[in-house]
Amino acid sequence: xxxxxxxxxxxxxxxxxxxxxxxxxxxxxxxxxxxxxxxxxxxxxxxxxxxxxxxxxxxxxxxxxxxxxxxxxxxxxxxxxxxxxxxxxxxxxxxxxxxxxxxxxxxxxxxxxxxxxxxxxxxxxxxxxxxxxxxxxxxxxxxxxxxxxxxxxxxxx
Amino acid sequence: xxxxxxxxxxxxxxxxxxxxxxxxxxxxxxxxxxxxxxxxxxxxxxxxxxxxxxxxxxxxxxxxxxxxxxxxxxxxxxxxxxxxxxxxxxxxxxxxxxxxxxxxxxxxxxxxxxxxxxxxxxxxxxxxxxxxxxxxxxxxxxxxxxxxxxxxxxxxxxxxxxxxxxxxxxxxxxxxxxxxxxxxxxxxxxxxxxxxxxxxxxxxxxxxxxxxxxxxxxxxxxxxxxxxxxxxxxxxxxxxxxxxxxxxxxxxxxxxxxxxxxxxxxxxxxxxxxxxxxxxxxxxxxxxxxxxxxxxxxxxxxxxxxxxxxxxxxxxxxxxxxxxxxxxxxxxxxxxxxxxxxxxxxxxxxxxxxxxxxxxxxxxxxxxxxxxxxxxxxxxxxxxxxxxxxxxxxxxxxxxxxxxxxxxxxxxxxxxxxxxxxxxxxxxxxxxxxxxxxxxxxxxxxxxxxxxxxxxxxxxxxxxxxxxxxxxxxxxxxxxxxxxxxxxxxxxxxxx
Numbered sequence: 304x305x306x307x308x309x310x311x312x313x314x315x316x317x318x319x320x321x322x323x324x325x326x327x328x329x330x331x332x333x334x335x336x337x338x339x340x341x342x343x344x345x346x347x348x349x350x351x352x353x354x355x356x357x358x359x360x361x362x363x364x365x366x367x368x369x370x371x372x373x374x375x376x377x378x379x380x381x382x383x384x385x386x387x388x389x390x391x392x393x394x395x396x397x398x399x400x401x402x403x404x405x406x407x408x409x410x411x412x413x414x415x416x417x418x419x420x421x422x423x424x425x426x427x428x429x430x431x432x433x434x435x436x437x438x439x440x441x442x443x444x445x446x447x448x449x450x451x452x453x454x455x456x457x458x459x460x
Numbered sequence: 461x462x463x464x465x466x467x468x469x470x471x472x473x474x475x476x477x478x479x480x481x482x483x484x485x486x487x488x489x490x491x492x493x494x495x496x497x498x499x500x501x502x503x504x505x506x507x508x509x510x511x512x513x514x515x516x517x518x519x520x521x522x523x524x525x526x527x528x529x530x531x532x533x534x535x536x537x538x539x540x541x542x543x544x545x546x547x548x549x550x551x552x553x554x555x556x557x558x559x560x561x562x563x564x565x566x567x568x569x570x571x572x573x574x575x576x577x578x579x580x581x582x583x584x585x586x587x588x589x590x591x592x593x594x595x596x597x598x599x600x601x602x603x604x605x606x607x608x609x610x611x612x613x614x615x616x617x618x619x620x621x622x623x624x625x626x627x628x629x630x631x632x633x634x635x636x637x638x639x640x641x642x643x644x645x646x647x648x649x650x651x652x653x654x655x656x657x658x659x660x661x662x663x664x665x666x667x668x669x670x671x672x673x674x675x676x677x678x679x680x681x682x683x684x685x686x687x688x689x690x691x692x693x694x695x696x697x698x699x700x701x702x703x704x705x706x707x708x709x710x711x712x713x714x715x716x717x718x719x720x721x722x723x724x725x726x727x728x729x730x731x732x733x734x735x736x737x738x739x740x741x742x743x744x745x746x747x748x749x750x751x752x753x754x755x756x757x758x759x760x761x762x763x764x765x766x767x768x769x770x771x772x773x774x775x776x777x778x779x780x781x782x783x784x785x786x787x788x789x790x791x792x793x794x795x796x797x798x799x800x801x802x803x804x805x806x807x808x809x810x811x812x813x814x815x816x817x818x819x820x821x822x823x824x825x826x827x828x829x830x831x832x833x834x835x836x837x838x839x840x841x842x843x844x845x846x847x848x849x850x851x852x853x854x855x856x857x858x859x860x861x862x863x864x865x866x867x868x869x870x871x872x873x874x875x876x877x878x879x880x881x882x883x884x885x886x887x888x889x890x891x892x893x894x895x896x897x898x899x900x901x902x903x904x905x906x907x908x909x910x911x912x913x914x915x916x917x918x919x920x921x922x923x924x925x926x927x928x929x930x931x932x933x934x935x936x937x938x939x940x941x942x943x944x945x946x947x948x949x950x951x952x953x954x955x956x
Contacts, residue, residue, distance in 0.1 A: 311888045318630060325637055325652065336649035338913065339906040340640060347633040354626045386883075389682040389851075393675065396855060397876060401869075405860070413852040420848035430849060434856055442860065451869040 305362060312358035319351035392416060404453030406443065410435035461591070461811070468815025472823065477521040481820060484525030485827045491526075492533030492546055493839050499530045499546060500896075501677055503790040504669035505857045508864035511797040517816050519798045524820040527787050528580065529828035531766040535572035536832075536839055539565055539759070548766030551734040555751065555758025562754060563695035569836060570701030571756050572763040573829045575712050578705065579764035580825025582716040583723075583771025584818045591814070594779045595807045604920035606780070606803075607908035608929040610901045613782035615937050616725065618894040625937070627890045635898015636905060638663055646910075663874065664865035665793050668899050671878020673786070674858040676886045682851045694840060704756045711741060711757060712764045719765030723772025723784050733769040734762030771821050778806045778814055781904065786893045789900045 326344035329337040392412075399408035414431030418424065442448040471477060491502045503523065513519050534546035539556035552572060559568040601609070614636070618628035641652045642662030653659035705712055715737035722733040741761035742751050751758050773784025781802040783789035792802055800806075806814045832839065862875040885892050912920040920926060 314884050314888050314890075318634065322633070322637070328652070332649045332651070333647040335647040335910060336644040336651060339636060339902070339909055340651075342909070343633045343636055347630060350626050350630050350633075354630065357626075386679065386683065389679045392682075393679075393855065393879070394876075396859065397872060400859065400872065405863070409856050413856065416852040417848050421846070422848050426849070430853070434853060438856070438860065442864075448864065449867055451863075 308358070308362045312355060312362060315351060315355045315358050319348065319355055322347045322351055400453075401451070402454045404456065405450045406435065406439060407453075409438050464811040465815045467812040468817075469819050471517040471812065472521060472816050472819045474517075476515070477517050480518045481521040481525040481824055482827065484522040484527075485529050485824050485831060488526035488529040488824075489533035489828055489831055489839075492530045493536040493842055499527060500669060500786040500790060501674040501854070501858070503527065503787055504666055504674060505861040507666045507669075507790060507794055508861060510794050513798060516795075516798045516800050516813060519794055520800075520813065520816050521820055523791050523794055524817050525824035525827075527791060528767075528770050528821050528824040531763070531770070532573065532576040532580070532825065532828040533832055533839070534766075535569060535576070535759075535763055536842075539568045539572065540840055541844070546766075548734050548769065549762065551738040551762035552759055554738065555753070555755050558752075558754030559756065559759070560695075564697050564754070565840075566694040566836070567697030567701040567704070567756065568759050569694070569840075570698045570833065571704045572701075572759050573832050574702050574705035575715070575760040575763040576767040577825060577829040578709075578712045579716040579719055579767035580770075580829075581822055582713065582764075583720055583768035584821040586717075586720050586768075587771045587774055587821070588818050590775055590779075591807065594775070598779050598804050598807055601780075601804075601925065602923075603908045603911035604916065604923055605925045605929060607905060607912050608926050608933060609780055610782060610905040610908060612929060612933040612936065613776065613780070614894065614897055614901055614905070615933055617785075617897045618891070619937050624889055624891065628894045629937070631885065631890055631892065632894035632898040635895040635900075636902040637898075638668060638895075639899045639902025640906065658866075658868060658870045661866075663899075664871070665790075665896075665899050666865040667862050667871055667874050668878050669786075669790060669896055670858050670862050671875050672882030672885065672892045672895060674854070674861075675875070675879035676882040676892075678851055678854050678858065679883060680886075681847055681854075684847065694836065698836075701756070705760055708757055708760055711745065712760055714740065714744075715761040715764040716768035719768035720772035722765070723769035724775050725784070733765045737761040737765035767825060771818075774817060774821070778802050778817065783897060783900060786896055789893075789897050792900060 322344055325340060326348065329340040329344065396408060396412045399411060402408075403411070410431040413434045414427045417427040417430050422430070443450075472481070487502065487506070488499070491499055503526070506523070506526070510519055510523060513522075530546050531548045534549040535552055535556065538549040538552040539560050556568045556572065559565065614632045615629060618630075618632040619625040637652075639662070641659055643650055643653065643660040650660065718737045718740055719733045722736055738758060738761050741757055742748050745751075745757055770787075773788045776782045776784050777788045777792055779802075781792070783792050795802060800810060800813055859872065859875065862871050865871050882892060884890075885895070916923075
């Protein structure tokens with residue numbers, strides 16, 4: 304519980320540093336380029352500081368750690384690895400696109416994910432092939448999207 | 461005006477526009493009945509492909525059609541599996557799901573479709589009625605008033621889109637800063653581009669939207685691991701649901717009016733329209749003891765309001781160029797890309813396009829209701845798709861959508877950066893809509909401020925319109941902050 308509160312304060316601090324850096328850099332520019340940054344940056348820094356102080360105070364308070372927004376609250380995970388699990392998949396897909404290219408990474412990712420979470424081999428295969436077929440037909444054959452050259456192709460050549 | 465209305469109708473009723481609208485309605489409905497995929501995510505995925513289209517009416521038909529109907533189909537998962545299909549159908553669960561549990565799913569669904577239809581027709585009618593009022597108002601505004609208005613829109617979204625007004629305002633400011641990235645053409649200054657040519661043209665809004673909405677929603681869906689424990693049959697009572705709406709027409713009209721008002725105020729969005737209408741129904745209806753236990757009025761009120769809300773959110777978008785919410789912010793970007801200029805032009809030279817939007821809103825809603833009614837059984841089955849068939853497909857589209865923004869390798873890197881930012885914002889209760897709105901309004905805001913400064917010096921601050929708008933801005937920012945503090949103090953005092 305406390306760790307999430309510390310993380311929250313650190314995130315606010317990150318926003319403060321980001322805004323401070325932006326304002327500092329913008330001070331060197333011509334007024335035409337910096338007017339909006341200087342105007343809103345000052346206000347932003349004051350707000351970020353106030354939020355950071357409030358977050359710090361909240362770390363020590365015993366109030367329940369509730370954040371209410373008008374969006375649905377983030378889901379609580381039952382899985383052992385929580386967010387790391389899905390982030391692993393996302394980063395894996397990102398890495399696969401770079402290494403083996405979009406057209407190979409798409410069916411591989413769809414097949415592996417579906418299979419890993421309980422889909423049958425047939426369903427996983429069908430989804431993998433369908434996703435590849437859709438991406439290939441629409442983006443490659445019709446729209447001629449220039450995919451980034453995969454790392455593996457560079458290594459081979 | 462009648463001429464423009466007829467011209468708008470004529471352009472919408474061409475074969476091409478109707479085909480695009482049907483496609484939009486199909487995609488919008490699909491997004492609605494598959495739980496976990498938000499409308500903004502789908503709009504962001506569609507943007508790079510839509511922005512290369514030449515015909516503005518086709519873009520209107522596709523995107524407005526898609527946006528208008530998401531809430532109609534989202535009643536399926538809300539009623540059948542107690543999972544909201546969209547942010548605007550959360551209140552529907554309270555009475556819709558108990559109805560499904562006692563074998564009245566068909567009645568709840570047909571009541572929700574009819575209420576959506578009424579809301580979806582009343583909304584565009586009010587939008588139409590507002591045009592003569594808005595026209596002289598918008599035309600009297602100059603750049604100083606527009607600057608304060610954009611500031612006000614951003615502040616309203618920041619303050620109202622969460623219970624964290626300070627975080628909301630900060631998110632809006634971050635959004636404006638993101639909008640400034642790139643080469644400033646007027647001064648020649650490279651802003652926050654670190655000498656990297658990729659950043660000279662700025663950061664694509666598509667990547668920002670996919671990063672802060674698309675990936676975090678997928679993460680949420682994957683973590684939730686939707687498993688359906690209970691399946692409910694549709695049961696009977698389809699006709700009864702339609703009769704229920706007829707018998708509660710005053711409630712339906714009232715709820716639609718609430719939806720329009722909520723949509724009109726930038727920042728509130730559909731996630732509260734349904735709750736406001738539901739609360740109003742409880743307060744004003746007789747025999748309220750059945751609410752929450754499967755009362756059909758608890759389905760009618762939120763469903764009428766979440767559909768009419770869409771038309772309401774187009775009022776500030778079209779008249780002032782200030783989007784009422786995330787979806788309209790994304791649609792605004794597509795509009796600008798194809799030559800539609802929200803603002804005074806929409807009420808003068810491009811009035812026919814405004815009418816095309818109004819007609820699309822109405823026709824798309826009718827189409828969606830017929831689609832949902834005709835294919836209730838097969839659509840209902842789609843609600844039970846397991847998460848592992850949806851998550852990888854959506855992620856593939858998110859990555860391709862981001863890459864299509866500039867067809868550059870760095871697009872994906874930037875997507876990861878904004879995904880992390882969106883994930884952290886969601887995790888720590890930072891509203892994300894103001895950030896997106898900041899990116900959309902940032903460039904305009906900067907231009908209006910610069911024009912005001914160069915034309916009037918500091919004198920623009922003394923214009924009566926500016927003073928009035930500043931007072932309204934301060935009141936809308938300070939009141940919710942004061943109220944939040946008061947509630948906080950009350951909870952603290954009440955704690956044991």
